[in-house]
Each structure stands twice: as structure tokens, then as C-alpha cells.
Amino acid sequence: MTGTEAVIEIANLSIAAGQGGVTLVDDVSLHVDAGECLGIVGESGSGKSLTLRSVLGLLPPALHQTRGTMRFQRENEGLHSVGPRELRGRGVSMIFQEPMSSLNPTMRIGDLVAAGQRARGMSRRAAAGQALRLLAEVGVPHPEQRARAWPHQLSGGLRQRVMIAMALSVEPTLLLCDEPTTALDTTVQDQILTLVERLRIERGLALIFVSHDLSVISRIANRTAVMYAGRVIEQGPTHALVDNPRHPYTRALIESMPQLHGPPTRLRTISGSPPTAGRLPAGCRFAPRCPLAADACHEADPPLLSIGPHRSTACFRQTALNAGEQP
Amino acid sequence: MNALIELDDIEVHFKVKNRRSVTPATLRAVDGVSLAVERSQCLGVVGESGCGKSTLAGVLVGLTTPTAGQVRYDGQDIGPRRSKELRRRIQMVFQDPVASLNPRRRVRSVLAELIDCHGLVPDTGMASALNSLMEMVNLPTRVLDARPRELSGGQRQRVAIARALAVQPDVLVADEAVSALDVSAQATVVNLLADLRADLGLTIVFISHDLGIIRTLCDRVAVMYAGRVAEEGPADAIFATPRHPYTRALLKAAPDLRRRAAEPRVPALEGEPSGALDLITGCPFQPRCPEAEAICSAAPPPYVQHGSHRTACVHASDQLGPVPG
Numbered sequence: 160m161t162g163t164e165a166v167i168e169i170a171n172l173s174i175a176a177g178q179g180g181v182t183l184v185d186d187v188s189l190h191v192d193a194g195e196c197l198g199i200v201g202e203s204g205s206g207k208s209l210t211l212r213s214v215l216g217l218l219p220p221a222l223h224q225t226r227g228t229m230r231f232q233r234e235n236e237g238l239h240s241v242g243p244r245e246l247r248g249r250g251v252s253m254i255f256q257e258p259m260s261s262l263n264p265t266m267r268i269g270d271l272v273a274a275g276q277r278a279r280g281m282s283r284r285a286a287a288g289q290a291l292r293l294l295a296e297v298g299v300p301h302p303e304q305r306a307r308a309w310p311h312q313l314s315g316g317l318r319q320r321v322m323i324a325m326a327l328s329v330e331p332t333l334l335l336c337d338e339p340t341t342a343l344d345t346t347v348q349d350q351i352l353t354l355v356e357r358l359r360i361e362r363g364l365a366l367i368f369v370s371h372d373l374s375v376i377s378r379i380a381n382r383t384a385v386m387y388a389g390r391v392i393e394q395g396p397t398h399a400l401v402d403n404p405r406h407p408y409t410r411a412l413i414e415s416m417p418q419l420h421g422p423p424t425r426l427r428t429i430s431g432s433p434p435t436a437g438r439l440p441a442g443c444r445f446a447p448r449c450p451l452a453a454d455a456c457h458e459a460d461p462p463l464l465s466i467g468p469h470r471s472t473a474c475f476r477q478t479a480l481n482a483g484e485q486p
Numbered sequence: 487m488n489a490l491i492e493l494d495d496i497e498v499h500f501k502v503k504n505r506r507s508v509t510p511a512t513l514r515a516v517d518g519v520s521l522a523v524e525r526s527q528c529l530g531v532v533g534e535s536g537c538g539k540s541t542l543a544g545v546l547v548g549l550t551t552p553t554a555g556q557v558r559y560d561g562q563d564i565g566p567r568r569s570k571e572l573r574r575r576i577q578m579v580f581q582d583p584v585a586s587l588n589p590r591r592r593v594r595s596v597l598a599e600l601i602d603c604h605g606l607v608p609d610t611g612m613a614s615a616l617n618s619l620m621e622m623v624n625l626p627t628r629v630l631d632a633r634p635r636e637l638s639g640g641q642r643q644r645v646a647i648a649r650a651l652a653v654q655p656d657v658l659v660a661d662e663a664v665s666a667l668d669v670s671a672q673a674t675v676v677n678l679l680a681d682l683r684a685d686l687g688l689t690i691v692f693i694s695h696d697l698g699i700i701r702t703l704c705d706r707v708a709v710m711y712a713g714r715v716a717e718e719g720p721a722d723a724i725f726a727t728p729r730h731p732y733t734r735a736l737l738k739a740a741p742d743l744r745r746r747a748a749e750p751r752v753p754a755l756e757g758e759p760s761g762a763l764d765l766i767t768g769c770p771f772q773p774r775c776p777e778a779e780a781i782c783s784a785a786p787p788p789y790v791q792h793g794s795h796r797t798a799c800v801h802a803s804d805q806l807g808p809v810p811g
């Protein structure tokens with residue numbers, strides 16, 4: 160399915176703590192096409208952020224990648240095997256959740272945005288000019304004034320816009336987003352999501368957007384991967400996945416979310432809590448909490464199998480789920 | 487009306503030192519808020535950061551002294567220096583259970599101390615009181631012998647709720663009590679609060695930035711903006727026919743699982759809330775309001791009352807239908 164238009168392909172990625180230690184991300188394969196937004200959704204500890212960080216080699220020192228290959232599309236070169244160091248600032252940028260701790264507090268906004276191109280040898284004047292254009296592009300009002308401001312003088316929404324401008328300054332083809340709107344207010348989150356989507360369309364950017372909130376993902380992502388306990392358990396076009404989930408965990412996740420419209424309903428709860436890494440149950444990782452679990456589910460871990468165009472699920476019982484069997 | 491808790495024109499102003507001037511500036515955290523909560527009702531308070539919703543929670547439980555206004559409990563004026571009995575009746579659940587539970591103490595000792603302090607249960611009945619408390623919040627009794635860090639986030643927040651319930655309160659003030667939890671744990675705690683209200687007749691003030699949870703849990707909603715109540719009314723009315731432009735923008739901006747591409751690709755609202763330090767003469771929302779007119783910057787808009795639904799917007803009366811019910 161991954162045509163030549165894939166920007167990045169990650170295959171069989173595994174991440175573990177220490178040498179021969181606990182596996183935190185297990186055999187994750189993903190790809191993103193040009194101009195496409197892939198959403199990764201999961202609860203805390205599901206491995207979604209680690210997966211994203213490993214693309215640029217930003218794993219915490221105690222963790223390391225034990226398996227996996229990465230291929231990246233460069234202009235006129237096709238997909239090439241690459242390591243994280245070859246991607247940093249060369250085609251791939253990243254934005255983070257907390258913009259204040261990601262911006263150098265001792266540098267002015269304009270210098271922060273210009274730094275990427277200055278490091279590539281652009282003249283001071285040209286880099287400053289480009290920074291102003293980028294600040295305007297991401298919707299910072301009065302860019303000339305703001306370029307002289309310090310990070311602490313900006314609001315959370317403006318800081319996030321500045322971080323996006325910094326990310327864009329090196330002309331990436333892939334932008335990695337690690338919960339960039341989680342710390343923001345509802346109306347500001349809406350502004351940033353609109354901006355990111357506009358950049359994807361106008362610049363043809365490919366995006367990987369990680370969030371714990373499926374409603375944010377459903378707003379921004381074309382395709383979604385659901386992660387649970389270190390594995391991708393379901394993948395598919397976002398709207399199809401939300402309307403017709405094919406994994407009991409995805410379904411439970413959707414039903415446990417409060418709805419804004421229509422009469423209030425009681426939320427669905429999932430019994431138990433996610434397994435701790437290192438103490439995974441035998442068989443399917445969701446089986447102990449799954450209302451549909453059968454004997455087979457406790458014996459083997461179901462592989463992620465294709466169940467239609469662009470859709471895959473890791474569930475032995477997905478036909479039962481599909482038949483409308485109510486858990 | 488049989489209001490259990492009433493806030494009457496509450497004002498909380500803080501003096502803040504300002505490097506640029508000698509006279510301290512005034513931060514208007516809460517600026518003239520009146521609210522009433524009936525017995526066994528759940529009032530949702532929603533708003534963005536800095537709107538004063540947490541300060542309001544502090545006023546309710548007596549942690550913050552209002553600079554003006556009155557708090558009434560069961561018709562009686564209660565000041566910030568409250569009797570032990572009153573403090574017992576109004577309890578609070580905080581956002582972060584890690585910060586609000588002593589990490590060195592087991593759950594049993596935390597809860598027993600409270601019950602003991604208020605002399606609610608004789609020593610011989612303590613064990614069974616603790617067990618029934620655990621049952622009330624759907625936790626196994628073995629949690630009593632755990633320390634907070636041995637529990638999951640959802641379990642910890644249920645312990646925090648048990649801590650509040652231990653002293654048999656009438657009112658629970660929950661300040662962003664589920665915001666730090668994962669979706670599935672969040673659902674458990676929201677359902678628990680709904681059950682407690684139904685079973686114990688608990689009165690709940692639920693403060694949150696999350697409209698979906700407010701919708702699920704609350705029967706009345708107050709929308710706050712810049713220290714004031716922009717709109718207040720029955721939850722059904724607020725969500726179906728919001729009258730304040732801010733409420734409408736908030737509903738439009740909230741991501742929704744079911745809303746699809748038809749939505750316009752422009753943000754629901756531009757700008758960010760102005761700082762509480764800025765002096766606003768008119769409607770506090772006017773600088774961001776898409777419907778603002780000259781009159782909006784002249785004076786703060788009075789409430790337009792429509793049944794039990796009130797809106798602080800000069801345009802709210804333009805669209806009134808018949809009073810429902």
C-alpha cells in the first residue's frame with residue numbers, strides 16, 4: 160500500500176529500557192505519505208511519544224532502539240535508509256507539548272527562529288528576514304515587534320506559534336507533533352490545530368501528530384494508529400476508524416469519551432488498568448480487560464492484519480466485534 | 487428556591503507589585519460573581535485558564551478570602567473564618583492527587599485521621615467505616631494499606647474523593663478533578679461522581695475546562711470569562727441554545743469526535759484572553775468578540791434573564807424565544 164509517495168517508512172521499531180531490559184515499544188511499523196497527517200493516539204504509557212521521539216533519536220538516555228529500520232524520501236532520491244542523525248534539521252522538524260521549556264529563554268524570538276538557517280550559513284540579514292516572514296506565516300501579530308520579545312513575554316499560544324515557525328525554518332517535509340495543544344486552552348488549541356492543518360495543505364507537509372485525545376486526532380489526522388501497551392492495535396482512515404472501530408480497545412476508548420452534543424449519556428468504563436511494561440499478560444495485551452476475549456486471546460498475541468483497504472487490526476475476535484456482539 | 491450555597495457578588499482582587507509603577511496593580515481574579523447551587527444539584531463551572539474558576543473554588547471552601555461579597559450556606563452568611571462543622575460540610579477534590587495526598591502515609595491512616603478528628607465514628611466502628619468508604623468509591627479494601635504511589639492515577643483520584651467523603655460532607659467542590667487522568671480512568675471518576683450525587687444526594691460544584699465532561703455530569707452550567715460569569719443556565723439550554731458569543735465560540739472550538747470536515751477552516755475565536763491586570767471598562771469579552779459594537783466597550787453588559795438562563799451580553803435579548811418550561 161505504501162506507494163512511492165511515502166515520505167517516511169518506519170519498520171519493526173522496538174524500544175527497550177537498558178540492555179535486554181523491558182520492551183516499551185514492540186514491533187511498530189508506520190508510514191506517512193506526502194501531505195498526509197498520521198495521528199497516533201493512546202493513553203499514557205502506550206509508547207506513542209517514544210515512537211515519535213525515536214524518529215529523531217530523541218529517546219531518554221536509559222532507553223534505546225533494539226530493532227527497526229527507517230527509510231526517508233529525499234527529493235529525486237527515492238526512499239533511502241536513514242538514521243535519526245541524518246534527519247534532524249534535514250527534512251524533519253518537531254514541535255513539543257510545553258513551548259516554554261522548549262524555547263531558549265535567553266534568546267529573542269527573532270533569533271530563535273533565525274537560528275536554524277544561521278547554522279546553515281545564511282547571512283544574518285537574510286535569516287532575520289526569513290524569520291519575520293515565518294512569524295507572519297504562523298500568525299504572530301506584529302512580527303517586527305514580536306521578533307525582539309523574549310519567550311517569557313509571550314502567551315502560551317504565541318509560544319507554540321513561535322515553535323512552529325522554528326520548525327518550519329529548515330524547510331522540513333515531515334513535521335512531528337508531540338501533543339502540541341495539550342497545555343493550551345480550548346480556543347487556542349483550536350487556533351493551533353487550524354494553523355497546523357493549513358500548513359499541511361499549503362506546504363504539502365507530512366505530519367505525525369501524537370495525542371492522548373481521540374477527538375483532537377479526529378479533527379486533524381487523515382489516518383490514525385491506535386497504540387496500546389507498546390503496540391499498534393488498530394490502524395485506518397480516521398473517520399472510518401471512529402465510526403466503525405475494529406478493535407475492542409478502540410471501541411471502548413470511543414465510548415468512554417464524553418460527547419458534546421445530544422443528551423448526556425453514561426460513560427463507558429474499561430475495567431482494570433493498562434498493563435505495566437515488563438509485566439505483560441500472555442497473549443493479547445488487552446485480553447484481561449476485553450469483554451470479547453476468548454481462549455485464543457490468552458494464548459497468542461494477535462498480529463496486526465489487514466482487514467480492508469488501508470485498515471488493519473490486531474484482534475482475533477474482530478469478526479465477533481463486527482457482528483455487533485455487544486460487550 | 488432552596489439554595490444550599492449562594493455566592494453574592496463575590497470579588498477577589500489581588501494587589502500585584504508592578505515594576506513600572508509605584509502603586510501596585512489590581513488583579514481582578516473574580517469580579518462580581520453571583521451563583522446559587524441547590525441541594526443535590528451539580529453546577530458546572532467552565533472557562534479557560536485565568537478566568538477565575540479555581541479562585542472561585544477557593545472562596546467556596548474558605549481557602550481564599552473574598553475582598554467583597556458574601557458566601558451563604560443554607561441561608562446563613564459564612565465568612566472565611568468558618569467553624570469546624572462548616573469546614574467539614576464543604577469539601578474539595580483537587581486536580582492532582584499526587585500533590586494532595588501525603589506520599590508517606592498509607593490510605594488507611596489518612597482517612598482514619600480525618601474521621602477521628604471530626605469524631606464521626608467510634609473507634610470500634612473505624613474499620614467498617616473505612617471499608618464502606620472504599621466500597622463507596624469502588625476501590626478494593628486492600629487499597630487502604632497502600633501508599634499513594636502504589637496506585638494508578640484513577641485509583642489515586644478515587645482515594646482523594648474518599649478523603650473528601652470521609653467527613654460526610656454536603657458539598658463537594660471538584661477543581662479539575664479529572665483533567666490529569668487518562669480517558670478510561672476519567673470515565674470511571676466521572677461516573678463515580680454521578681453515582682455519589684444520586685446515592686448520597688451530594689451537592690457538587692464541578693470546575694473544568696472540558697465541556698464534554700460538564701455536559702455529562704452537570705445540570706446547570708456557568709461559563710466564566712475574565713473573572714465574570716458570561717452565561718449561566720440549565721445545561722440543556724447552554725449546550726443547545728448558547729446565547730453568549732463566548733459560549734458559542736467555546737462550543738465550536740472544542741474538538742468533537744463526530745463533527746466532520748464541513749466545519750469552516752477558520753478558528754472559532756481569534757486572540758487569547760486578556761490579562762486580568764488590564765483594566766476593562768466594558769464587556770470583558772469585547773476585544774475578542776466577533777459581534778462587538780460600540781456599546782460593548784462603554785459599560786459591562788447587565789444580565790439578560792430568560793427563565794433561569796442569564797447572559798451577560800447586550801445582544802442576548804435579540805434572540806429570545808418563549809421561556810421554556
